[in-house]
Amino acid sequence: MTDVLARYLPEHAVAPLFELIKLYGVHLKIVNDRVTRHGDYHRDASGYHRITVNASLNQYRFLITLVHEIAHLAAFEKFGRNIKPHGDEWKLTFQRLMVPFIRPEIFPGHLLPLLARHFRNPKASSDTDATLSLALKQFDEKTDKNYIFEVPYGALFRIHNGKVFKKGAQRIKRFECQEISSGRVYLFNPNAEVELLP
Template sequence: MPKQTPNKYNFSLSDYLPAKSIDIVQDMINSTCLKLCLSSPRKTIQGTYKRASKGKPHIITVNEDLNSYTFLITLLHEFAHLYAWEINRSLRHGMEWKNHFSVLLHRFIEQEVFPEDIKQALLQHMKNIKSSDAKDVNLSRVLQSYDTQKEHSKEVYLMDLDEKSEFVYNNRCFIKKQLLRTYFLCTEIQTKRNYRFHPLAKVLEV
């Protein structure tokens, strides 16, 4: 295994990444001026990238509660931002970022890092890469099947409920309505206010 460069990160990669990916990721980390940090769980994002400036390194953060495959894909997403900035001076989810992300995903797919179901979902995802894997319902669902937390075993995906079903989310009651492109319109029963929900939101059916 390549020797770890001091101060790049302060945790064991083997605790967060698939075994077959560790050497490649270690090489990627060692080849750039980067600080990799774990973050406590965040509901709306899984990772972030901050470009290097004024002598400080690039900074990538990844949520510490992700399963190993989601952690790796999130890390590659942020590395693609790093490469897009260093090579193309772009911070957007534009064509430069998509190209770098696609190359990285292909590299790890070729190394047989991912199980077959994730591999197939990624190959489909790469035909039209989105700014977040959460926007790809199929990929998100496959990745979530590798989550190990069971404390919410009674929860179901919103997309699996029938229209007009009632459900609880964050201790509030809602009614599921129609699909609006990629999100479901839902109405909070108490306030009558409408909200958009991701199809893979985990809810309790009433």
């Protein structure tokens, strides 16, 4: 198992994460990329704790995602199944499990203050923290996609499911974009990746 983890995690995170996996009896499955989520946790009918994580994630996002999912398991075991999935109990558990990994031996120095800030009050997804998300994306494989904040006002772009939008004005943090086929307006995070159309 440590050989497999070593392909997806920073070197100094492998042993402590393997200990967490053993401690909580996790059945880890590394899966093909899913657009809507980086990972998930569920307890199946036979009582096994199953966690899936996308294989395409860079090593730092993979680490955060795996600890995020283990935190669900740990929070449910400690506080019971009636807690909110991303409520206070989960946040406290996620913080406690993640703190030992926020070190310069594991993360690049410039990510450490962003991680420290994010984990003061972790969100349901690190993608909702645009600053951290953009910093983590620099370690992804390069693509021909653009971020919404780079797309010019009024330009057309396509998202992963083929729908085409026209970029509109920025509201506080997100951008209003109109879907061409329906005329409906949707809000996009600035770090959403899209394909700019000619």
